[in-house]
Amino acid sequence: MDGPNTVEPGEQEKVFFEPDALLLPDPDSEEGLKIVWGDGVLCHNDRIEQIGPRDTIEEAKNARTVRLRDRILVPGTINAHNHSFQSLLRGVADDRPFLVWRDEALYRYAPHLGKEGVYTGALLAFAEMARMGVTTVCDFFYVHGEGIETDLAVVQAARDVGIRLVLARTFYDWDGAPECFQESPDEAERAFRELHTMFSSAADVSVLPAPHSPHGASAEMIQRGAGIASELDLPWHLHLAEELFEVDEIREHSGTTPVGYLQQIECLNGNLCIVHGVYLPDEDIAALGEVGAGVLHCPSSNMFLGDGAAPLRTMLAKGMRGALGSDGGCSNNRVSVFEEMRMAALLQKVIATDGGAFDAPTAFRLGTEGGADLCGVDAGQIAVGRLADFVSLDLADLSLQPDVHLLRNIVYALQPTAIREVFVGAKPVVQNGGLTRIREQDVRARVVSTAKRIGLQAV
């Protein structure tokens, strides 16, 4: 492989990626994906320009070549729901009921993080994600004690690792939570607009509105977030019906179901992406499907916290769009989307008690093109015009043997040892299994020091 990119700003660069195989979209097949042997990918700056055999692409001759022997190049995975700072709280309150976990891990330590702690948590989360083949992460971020300073710390961490960031900037005003989560609707809107403007022309960072949930955000807060999303034509993210207590609360104060409540406050639309949706009645799923809303499905987190199993198969069948998330690093406790593909498929099979209830290609597409759709990024497929975000997998890795159905092996059998290179915008962030921009020992040193400063300990 060639060394790190040294292109000067303004200079045009073409790179020809030449792996043994490519995983490409295939709209004509039932699986929606196909493996092609012998083709390469020509990229111009951070986008894919042409795909095909080297001798059919004139410009490949003069392009810098990245030869990837014994590798298949697949689309980078998209972690559509995460709370990066929570990686710092991993192991603190495992094996506890949801409310104990929330109070003893999140609420106890979040007020002490500050900008430094938020940066360290995000650095740990993003560094580990890059190693696991995540090229875009959507960070649903709500620690706002210092205005937008902590948001900017998350952006810095993403840039230091080289991962693409979608900042789901949270609107939160429930006064039962730590003060550093809370803002007024005016404060939240002002901060959102400032960040959105700041990154409007950035290629590597985008910002979405994310009212926390019907329990963490008032009706006015949800309306602000939804209104801005409509105005700017952006997806907006909202936790909904993760736990049964939330459904009961909504029934108590509004006399209706979670989606009925969103209809009441005039916030149900096709830009909405709900997170979790474990406890939704059929009429709610039908209403979400009717407007083409999305679900950010986090199967490992739902299992880890004992939430339950979201009816993903029903949601997709009713017309909802889907994507996969790892959720926070202390409610999973892994940050791999390949892992979530496997878990999503297995969990649906368990619910249906039917091994044929879900398949590997569907799971793979949720973790790649589905994530791109619901996070509003132009990635998720190796296709002309899309962002050049790739993962290169070692075809010789034992976890991908035997090669009778490679895509199924990628979803069900792949181990991290197979993830060798990761490219974001055609630039390497992982090479030969190691991070290119920061050193892992430096990430660990920061984690050790922050954990000591905030007195982190397990309960």
Ligand SMILES: [Zn+2]
């Ligand atoms: Zn969440």
